[in-house]
Amino acid sequence: MTENAVIDRRPARPSTRGVALLGRMQRRTDRFRAWVIIVASVAVASALPLWRLDVDTGSKVTLSCMHLATGACVIAAQFAARRAASAGGPR
Numbered sequence: 001m002t003e004n005a006v007i008d009r010r011p012a013r014p015s016t017r018g019v020a021l022l023g024r025m026q027r028r029t030d031r032f033r034a035w036v037i038i039v040a041s042v043a044v045a046s047a048l049p050l051w052r053l054d055v056d057t058g059s060k061v062t063l064s065c066m067h068l069a070t071g072a073c074v075i076a077a078q079f080a081a082r083r084a085a086s087a088g089g090p091r
Helices: 012-028 031-052 057-086
Strands: none
Touching: 031 057
16 A cells, blocks of 8 residues: 555645745745735635535625625734834734
């Protein structure tokens, strides 16, 4: 029995690529911008499979908007936390 038969490495590939992409983006841009790009990408990528569901279009639009709104809230919260930290703490 070979090692590949026992250990499936496919699930680790996207994670490894994501970490490599994050490292590359952090070297080229500031960390917050890299983080925002990744959060926005995940929000969009998580909304795309919803369009293959066998439900009406209104439900697809609503679910997609919920995914995108969640990503926007996460980005806004991180921005507010960074602003509070740079001003010396929460107000």
